[in-house]
Amino acid sequence: MFKECLENVKSSTPLIHCITNYVTVNDVANVLLACGGSPIMADEPDEAEDITAICNGLDINIGTLNKRTINSMLIAGKKANEMSKVVLLDPVGAGASKLRTETAVKLMDEIKFDVIRGNVSEFKALALGCTSTRGVDAGSADKVSNNNLDEMVKYAKDFARSTHSIIAITGAIDLVADENTCYCIRNGRPEMCKITGTGCQLSGIIAAYVAANKENKLEAAAAAVCLMGYAGELAFERLAPEEGNIAYRGKIIDAIYNMTGEMLERGAKYEIR
Amino acid sequence: MFKECLENVKSSTPLIHCITNYVTVNDVANVLLACGGSPIMADEPDEAEDITAICNGLDINIGTLNKRTINSMLIAGKKANEMSKVVLLDPVGAGASKLRTETAVKLMDEIKFDVIRGNVSEFKALALGCTSTRGVDAGSADKVSNNNLDEMVKYAKDFARSTHSIIAITGAIDLVADENTCYCIRNGRPEMCKITGTGCQLSGIIAAYVAANKENKLEAAAAAVCLMGYAGELAFERLAPEEGNIAYRGKIIDAIYNMTGEMLERGAKYEIR
Amino acid sequence: MFKECLENVKSSTPLIHCITNYVTVNDVANVLLACGGSPIMADEPDEAEDITAICNGLDINIGTLNKRTINSMLIAGKKANEMSKVVLLDPVGAGASKLRTETAVKLMDEIKFDVIRGNVSEFKALALGCTSTRGVDAGSADKVSNNNLDEMVKYAKDFARSTHSIIAITGAIDLVADENTCYCIRNGRPEMCKITGTGCQLSGIIAAYVAANKENKLEAAAAAVCLMGYAGELAFERLAPEEGNIAYRGKIIDAIYNMTGEMLERGAKYEIR
Numbered sequence: 056m057f058k059e060c061l062e063n064v065k066s067s068t069p070l071i072h073c074i075t076n077y078v079t080v081n082d083v084a085n086v087l088l089a090c091g092g093s094p095i096m097a098d099e100p101d102e103a104e105d106i107t108a109i110c111n112g113l114d115i116n117i118g119t120l121n122k123r124t125i126n127s128m129l130i131a132g133k134k135a136n137e138m139s140k141v142v143l144l145d146p147v148g149a150g151a152s153k154l155r156t157e158t159a160v161k162l163m164d165e166i167k168f169d170v171i172r173g174n175v176s177e178f179k180a181l182a183l184g185c186t187s188t189r190g191v192d193a194g195s196a197d198k199v200s201n202n203n204l205d206e207m208v209k210y211a212k213d214f215a216r217s218t219h220s221i222i223a224i225t226g227a228i229d230l231v232a233d234e235n236t237c238y239c240i241r242n243g244r245p246e247m248c249k250i251t252g253t254g255c256q257l258s259g260i261i262a263a264y265v266a267a268n269k270e271n272k273l274e275a276a277a278a279a280v281c282l283m284g285y286a287g288e289l290a291f292e293r294l295a296p297e298e299g300n301i302a303y304r305g306k307i308i309d310a311i312y313n314m315t316g317e318m319l320e321r322g323a324k325y326e327i328r
Numbered sequence: 329m330f331k332e333c334l335e336n337v338k339s340s341t342p343l344i345h346c347i348t349n350y351v352t353v354n355d356v357a358n359v360l361l362a363c364g365g366s367p368i369m370a371d372e373p374d375e376a377e378d379i380t381a382i383c384n385g386l387d388i389n390i391g392t393l394n395k396r397t398i399n400s401m402l403i404a405g406k407k408a409n410e411m412s413k414v415v416l417l418d419p420v421g422a423g424a425s426k427l428r429t430e431t432a433v434k435l436m437d438e439i440k441f442d443v444i445r446g447n448v449s450e451f452k453a454l455a456l457g458c459t460s461t462r463g464v465d466a467g468s469a470d471k472v473s474n475n476n477l478d479e480m481v482k483y484a485k486d487f488a489r490s491t492h493s494i495i496a497i498t499g500a501i502d503l504v505a506d507e508n509t510c511y512c513i514r515n516g517r518p519e520m521c522k523i524t525g526t527g528c529q530l531s532g533i534i535a536a537y538v539a540a541n542k543e544n545k546l547e548a549a550a551a552a553v554c555l556m557g558y559a560g561e562l563a564f565e566r567l568a569p570e571e572g573n574i575a576y577r578g579k580i581i582d583a584i585y586n587m588t589g590e591m592l593e594r595g596a597k598y599e600i601r
Numbered sequence: 602m603f604k605e606c607l608e609n610v611k612s613s614t615p616l617i618h619c620i621t622n623y624v625t626v627n628d629v630a631n632v633l634l635a636c637g638g639s640p641i642m643a644d645e646p647d648e649a650e651d652i653t654a655i656c657n658g659l660d661i662n663i664g665t666l667n668k669r670t671i672n673s674m675l676i677a678g679k680k681a682n683e684m685s686k687v688v689l690l691d692p693v694g695a696g697a698s699k700l701r702t703e704t705a706v707k708l709m710d711e712i713k714f715d716v717i718r719g720n721v722s723e724f725k726a727l728a729l730g731c732t733s734t735r736g737v738d739a740g741s742a743d744k745v746s747n748n749n750l751d752e753m754v755k756y757a758k759d760f761a762r763s764t765h766s767i768i769a770i771t772g773a774i775d776l777v778a779d780e781n782t783c784y785c786i787r788n789g790r791p792e793m794c795k796i797t798g799t800g801c802q803l804s805g806i807i808a809a810y811v812a813a814n815k816e817n818k819l820e821a822a823a824a825a826v827c828l829m830g831y832a833g834e835l836a837f838e839r840l841a842p843e844e845g846n847i848a849y850r851g852k853i854i855d856a857i858y859n860m861t862g863e864m865l866e867r868g869a870k871y872e873i874r
Binding site for chain 3: 076077078079081082118119120121122148151152153154155249250251252296297298299300301302304305
C-alpha cells in the first residue's frame with residue numbers, strides 16, 4: 056500500500072545524506088523535509104563516512120560532480136553498503152561527458168545501489184559504458200511511450216537483473232522495476248520539465264521512501280514516483296494564468312508537504328507488469 | 329530599542345561576507361537584502377582577505393565545509409579580527425562528524441567571534457571539543473524549555489563568559505546571552521523547522537544587525553532573533569491551507585522585507601534574565 | 602525585431618553551459634528554462650570541453666570563482682572559441698578583490714567574448730586592469746544617468762571596439778553596444794536590486810538569446826535586456842502589499858515564462874544611439 060509507504064516516511068523521518076549538485080540542492084533539501092524526511096548535505100571526503108554512518112540513506116547525484124566530490128561519493132557509498140544503508144544513484148547527464156559516464160560506471164562497479172533513477176538517455180549511456188549492463192539493449196528508444204512499452208518494461212527488468220538494483224526510468228511514462236515486476240506509472244505533467252531539478256528532487260524522495268520502507272523497497276520507490284507526479288498534477292491545477300515555472304516549482308513541493316496517504320492512494324495511476 | 333537596531337541596518341546597509349553552505353546560500357543572500365543588508369559570497373582562500381576587508385561583517389557557516397573553504401574561513405576570520413570587523417560562527421552540524429566538530433573548535437581557538445549561533449546539540453558538541461568551553465555543562469538538555477530555563481540561561485552565560493562571545497542558542501525558546509544578560513525569546517513557530525536553512529538565514533541577519541549596531545551588540549543580536557521569529561509568525565498566518573514549506577519560506581523572507589521598527593517592537597516577545 | 606529574437610529562442614531551445622556562482626545558480630537554471638533555453642551546469646576541468654562541445658553557448662560568471670573553476674572557465678572558453686560557440690562573461694565583483702579583477706582580465710586576454718555584461722563599477726575595474734581596455738575612460742561615473750548618457754554611450758562603444766565584444770552595462774539605464782550602435786534601455790525597476798542574482802539571470806538569458814540569434818547578436822542582447830527589465834515591471838505590478846523580494850523574484854521569472862514576442866515588442870523601452 057502506497058499509503059503505508061508514505062506514512063512510514065512521516066513517522067520515521069529518515070535522515071538522508073545527499074551528495075548532490077549545487078544547482079538544485081536547496082529544492083532537494085526542502086522536498087525531503089516536505090515529504091517527511093530530513094536532509095543532510097556533506098561532500099568532503101574527510102567527513103563522508105561519518106555522515107553516512109548517522110543517516111538512514113544516501114543519495115548520490117552526479118549533476119555537478121568534481122574530483123573531490125567523486126571521491127566522497129565512493130567513500131560514502133562503500134560505507135553505506137558496509138552498514139546496509141539504502142543507497143540511490145542519480146546519474147545526471149551520463150552520456151553528456153566522458154567524465155560523467157565513467158564516474159557513473161565506476162560508482163556502479165564499486166557500490167551496490169538499491170535504486171538507480173534516471174531518464175532513458177542516461178540509462179543507455181550507462182548500458183554502453185558498464186560491463187555488467189553491456190548488452191542490455193533499449194533499442195532506438197529515447198523515451199518510454201505506449202508504442203514501445205513492452206520493450207522498455209523488459210529493458211528495465213533486464214537492467215534491474217544485471218545490476219541487482221531497482222531501476223526507475225522517468226519520463227512521460229515512468230517505469231519502476233526490479234527483475235520480476237515493473238510499475239508503469241502515468242502520473243505527472245509535461246510542464247514539470249520546465250523546472251530545473253524535478254528529477255533530483257524525485258531521487259531524494261525515493262531515497263527517503265526506500266529508507267523508511269526497507270522491507271518493501273520496490274513498492275516504496277513506485278510510491279515516491281507516483282507522489283512526485285501526482286503532486287505535479289495537483290500543483291498544475293492551482294496555477295494562475297500569469298504564473299510560470301517558479302510558482303509551479305513551489306506548488307509541487309507544497310503539494311508534497313500536504314499529501315496524505317489517502318490522497319496518494321486515490322491519485323496514483325499505475326499498472327503492474 | 330529593537331526599533332533603532334532595525335533602522336540602523338536599513339540606513340547603513342552593512343555588507344556581509346558570507347562563507348556559507350551551498351544548500352541555503354541563496355536564501356541567506358536574499359534575506360540579507362530583505363533585512364536591509366547586502367551580501368557577498370566568496371570562499372576562495374586567495375580572495376578571502378580582500379573581501380573581508382571591504383565588508384562590515386563576516387558570517388562563517390560550516391554547513392558544507394571542505395578543506396579549501398575551511399582554509400578560507402580561517403584566513404577571513406583572522407582578517408576580520410585584525411580589522412575589528414564583526415564575525416559570527418554558525419557551527420552547523422557540529423557533533424555530526426569529527427571534521428565538523430574539530431573545525432568549529434579550531435575556528436573558536438583561532439578567531440574571536442562576536443557571536444556564535446547554533447542549537448543546543450551544536451553547543452554541546454563545541455563544549456565537549458573546545459578547551460575553553462570544556463566543563464561548561466548543559467546537563468542532559470537537548471532543547472531549551474520552561475523546565476530547564478534557569479539552567480540553560482546559566483549555561484548560555486557561562487559559554488559567553490568562557491568564549492567572550494555573544495551566544496545565541498536557538499530552538500523553541502531562543503536564548504541570546506553575554507556573560508551577564510540573557511534575552512529569553514519566545515517568537516517563532518515550530519513549522520519553521522520544516523524549511524531548510526532558517527538557522528543559516530538567521531545567522532546572516534544577526535551578522536548584519538550586529539555589524540550595524542556595534543555599540544549595542546547584544547541587543548542587536550536579540551533584535552535579529554526576534555525579527556526572524558516574528559516574521560515566522562506573521563508568515564504563518566498568511567499561509568493558505570494548500571500551501572507548505574516553500575510558500576512558508578518565501579513569506580517569512582517577505583515579512584522580513586516589510587518589517588518596520590514599530591512592528592518589530594510590537595511583535596517581539598522576550599524577557600531579560 | 603525583438604519578437605523574432607524571442608521566438609528563435611523558444612523554437613531552437615539553445616543549450617547553455619553555465620560555469621556560474623553557486624549563490625544564484627538555481628535561478629539562472631530556471632530562468633533559462635523560462636525564456637525557452639536549456640541549462641547545463643558543469644565546472645570540473647575534466648569535463649569542461651565535453652560539455653561546451655554539446656552546447657550552443659557558454660555563460661562564464663565569476664561570482665564564486667575558485668582556482669578549480671577558473672581553470673574550467675579558461676578551458677571551456679577556449680573550446681567555445683574554437684568551435685565558434687557564443688561565449689558571455691559576467692565579471693561579478695571585478696574590483697572587489699585582486700583575484701576577481703585579475704581573473705576577469707585573464708579571461709578577456711585568452712578568450713574572445715561575444716558579450717560582456719556587468720555594471721559600471723565592474724567595467725571600470727576591467728578597464729584599469731586590462732591592457733586592451735586601459736585608457737577606455739568612464740570618467741567619474743559610477744552609474745549611467747541622463748546626465749552622463751552621451752559620455753557613457755561613447756564609453757560603451759569604445760569598450761566594444763577595443764574588446765571586439767558586445768558590451769552590456771546594466772543599471773538604472775542599460776546600455777547594450779557594439780562599436781557603432783548603442784541601445785539605451787529604460788526598462789526595469791529599482792526594486793530588482795533587492796533580489797540577489799537578477800544580473801546573473803540576465804547574463805544567462807543574454808547567452809541564450811545571442812546563441813539563438815547568431816546572425817543578429819546585438820539586437821538579441823538588447824532584446825534580452827528589455828525582456829528582463831519589462832518582466833521586472835510586470836511582476837512589480839503583481840506584487841501584493843505584504844509581498845517582498847522573494848515573491849518578486851518568482852514573479853519576474855514567471856513573467857519571463859509567459860512573455861510573448863508581441864508583449865516584448867510592446868513593452869520594450871529603448872532608443873538607439
